[in-house]
Amino acid sequence: MDLKTxxxxxxxxxxxxxxxxxxGTLLPWNFFINSIPYFEDRLSGNISASRNxxxxxxxxxxxxxxxxxxxxxxxxxxxxxxxxLYPRVPQNARIAGSLFGILILFMLTTVLVKITMEPLAFFxxxxxxxxFINSFGAVLQGSLFGLIGLLPAxxxxxxxxxxxxxxxxxxxxxxxxxxxxxxxxxxxxGYFITPCLVIFLTIILYxxxxxxEFAKYHxxxxxxxxxxxxxxxxxxxxxxxxxxxxxxxxxxxxxxxxGQDKVEKTSSLLKVxxxxxxxxxxxxxxxxxxxxxxxxxxxxxxxxxxEGQWKEYFTPxxxxxxxxxxxxxxxxxxxxxxxxxxxxPLLVMVLLRVAFIPLFxxxxxxxxxxGFTVFQHDGWYILFMILFAFSNGYLVTLCMCYAPKQVSTxxxxxxxxxxxxxxxxxxxxxxxxxxxxxxxx
Numbered sequence: 001m002d003l004k005t006x007x008x009x010x011x012x013x014x015x016x017x018x019x020x021x022x023x024g025t026l027l028p029w030n031f032f033i034n035s036i037p038y039f040e041d042r043l044s045g046n047i048s049a050s051r052n053x054x055x056x057x058x059x060x061x062x063x064x065x066x067x068x069x070x071x072x073x074x075x076x077x078x079x080x081x082x083x084x085l086y087p088r089v090p091q092n093a094r095i096a097g098s099l100f101g102i103l104i105l106f107m108l109t110t111v112l113v114k115i116t117m118e119p120l121a122f123f124x125x126x127x128x129x130x131x132f133i134n135s136f137g138a139v140l141q142g143s144l145f146g147l148i149g150l151l152p153a154x155x156x157x158x159x160x161x162x163x164x165x166x167x168x169x170x171x172x173x174x175x176x177x178x179x180x181x182x183x184x185x186x187x188x189x190g191y192f193i194t195p196c197l198v199i200f201l202t203i204i205l206y207x208x209x210x211x212x213e214f215a216k217y218h219x220x221x222x223x224x225x226x227x228x229x230x231x232x233x234x235x236x237x238x239x240x241x242x243x244x245x246x247x248x249x250x251x252x253x254x255x256x257x258x259g260q261d262k263v264e265k266t267s268s269l270l271k272v273x274x275x276x277x278x279x280x281x282x283x284x285x286x287x288x289x290x291x292x293x294x295x296x297x298x299x300x301x302x303x304x305x306x307e308g309q310w311k312e313y314f315t316p317x318x319x320x321x322x323x324x325x326x327x328x329x330x331x332x333x334x335x336x337x338x339x340x341x342x343x344x345p346l347l348v349m350v351l352l353r354v355a356f357i358p359l360f361x362x363x364x365x366x367x368x369x370x371g372f373t374v375f376q377h378d379g380w381y382i383l384f385m386i387l388f389a390f391s392n393g394y395l396v397t398l399c400m401c402y403a404p405k406q407v408s409t410x411x412x413x414x415x416x417x418x419x420x421x422x423x424x425x426x427x428x429x430x431x432x433x434x435x436x437x438x439x440x441x
Contacts, residue, residue, distance in 0.1 A: 007213040014214050015158045017205045018148065022162025023169075024202030025141050028102055028195035029071075029133065030170035032109075034177075038188035039063055039126060043119050063123070070127050071134045072428045078138035079417075079424040084269065086417055091143060095206060098140035103199045105133050110192040113185060142420035146413030149404025151218050156401040157335040164328030164393055171321040178316065221409065267407070272414045276403045278343045282350045283399040283419055284426035289353045290392045291430020293360045294323060296438050298385065302366045303378050318382055323389040330393025338398060346402075350395055356388045357437065365441055396423070 009015060040063050086094065109129055117125070148156050173194075177187045209215050273280065303314035340346050362374035363381045375381065403419045404412040 007217055009212075009214040014151075014209070014212055015155065017209050017212075018151075018155050018159045019162040019165075020198075020202055020205050021144055022159040022164075023166050024099070024162075024198055025137065025144065026163045026166035027169060027198050028106060029137060030166050031173065031191040031195050032130070032133065034170050034174045035188045035191045036064055036067065038113075038184040038191075039067075041184045043123060066127060067130055068431060070130045072431055074131050074135040075138045076421075076424045076428050078135045079142050079421045082139045082142040082417055082420070086143065086146065086413065091147065094139050094143040095147070096203065098136040098143070099199055099203045099206065101136040102133055102140070103196060103203070105129050105136075106192055106196050106199065110189065110196065113189050113192065138420075138424060141423075142417045144416075145400065145420045146404075146416035149412030149416040150221075150409065151215075153338075153401040153405060154335050156404070157331065157397055160331040160393070160397040160400060161328060161335070164324065164331040167324035168321070168328055171316065171324045175313070175316050175321065178313075267411045267414065269414065269418065272407055272411050273418055276406050276415050276418065278347055279399050279403045279406065280419055280422040282343075282347050283396055283403075284422040284429070285347075285350045286353065286392060286396045286399070287423060287426030288430040288433065289350075289356060290388075291427055292433040292437055293357055294388070295319065296434035297360050297365065297441070298323070300365050300367070300438075300441075301360070301363045301381055304364060304376055305378070314378070318378070318385065322382065322385050326386050326389035327393035330390040330395075331397045332393075334394060334397045334401060338401065341402075343402075346395070346398060349391075353388075353391055353395070356384065359384050360388075361437065361441060368441055370441055 043063065082094070109126075112122070112125065144159065145156075148159050173191065177190075210219065298319050299315055301315075301319070303311045303318075305311045305314075340349065359375070360381075361371070363384070364373050364376055375384075400416075400419055400423075404415045407415045
């Protein structure tokens with residue numbers, strides 16, 4: 001194949017495929033989370049006995065708490081393992097295998113809706129399913145981030161945009177289910193069947209991807225050529241610029257050291273991390289701040305309205321739907337505009353998001369035991385949510401776009417895997433921090 005001239009992405013087919021791949025990575029888990037009422041209702045309905053005679057079995061088992069724990073642990077563990085072991089496991093095995101694994105688990109969960117089981121057996125089966133879904137999801141996401149690193153930066157934006165749309169679909173589905181008034185069992189069936197169809201479509205598109213000339217060109221280039229020059233995503237500090245050779249036009253993201261050896265083998269994890277550590281830390285901090293208040297604190301904020309439908313739909317609309325829409329917009333806008341292009345200003349912007357923690361804490365939080373409310377009006381909460389969600393999507397997508405371009409083409413997949421690990425680390429740290437913040441209110 002001639003690697004001198006890049007073919008065009010005809011009809012944006014590769015972009016569409018990566019959008020669906022992004023959708024497929026998060027849609028299943030988003031729908032699974034929306035099914036929590038079904039799981040708790042089934043556990044409570046099957047056995048009414050409780051630890052003290054009055055507490056439902058679902059509360060006794062702390063389903064939501066165990067669900068969160070058994071989601072975060074494998075996500076962090078297998079993302080770490082994926083970044084270490086990915087050179088030893090073929091890409092197709094990691095990506096296709098994970099997709100088939102998630103599909104089988106969701107098919108099993110769908111079948112269980114119609115099967116009568118003892119609560120303990122149902123609980124243990126569900127917890128095992130949660131563990132393996134997130135294990136496969138961690139490998140899938142880390143592998144896809146590495147694969148995207150071989151393509152131009154805008155394809156990372158498209159992938160992240162697909163992930164954002166997954167949240168919107170889930171939020172809309174929850175609102176529609178609430179409006180329709182259908183049973184929790186029927187709702188759960190819809191929640192489980194929909195991801196099965198999306199995953200099946202994702203598998204088909206993944207196998208089509210390597211057959212497309214545009215994708216084939218970039219995947220082959222990572223094996224046969226030295227680092228590429230990304231003219232539209234500069235992310236170099238002023239000190240680094242002094243040690244790089246001057247290039248006509250916009251500056252390249254790839255260091256001079258990487259460009260000197262055109263046949264260099266894949267670098268070690270530590271060597272790759274040393275080049276992207278600031279971007280990786282930024283990604284981790286974005287999600288740490290986000291998960292520290294969303295949804296643990298933001299979902300506890302109530303409307304100032306004393307009664308009416310707006311009060312009933314305030315949390316589904318102003319919290320979940322608004323967050324997912326603005327997060328998606330933030331992810332999507334990076335496809336046409338990227339700023340800042342340097343690591344230090346990017347890190348500063350990430351650190352400024354810490355201000356959202358006290359802003360939400362001083363909103364109209366229900367069941368407040370400590371402190372006081374400063375921002376009583378719904379408008380303040382909505383404004384904070386818009387800025388909070390948009391900055392989350394925008395900044396994390398910048399980080400995920402920039403990191404693979406800070407290393408050689410051969411190391412782009414390693415960089416993507418490292419970034420996926422720090423993304424998962426941020427989720428875990430944010431979830432842990434949310435417990436402490438909730439106790440302070």
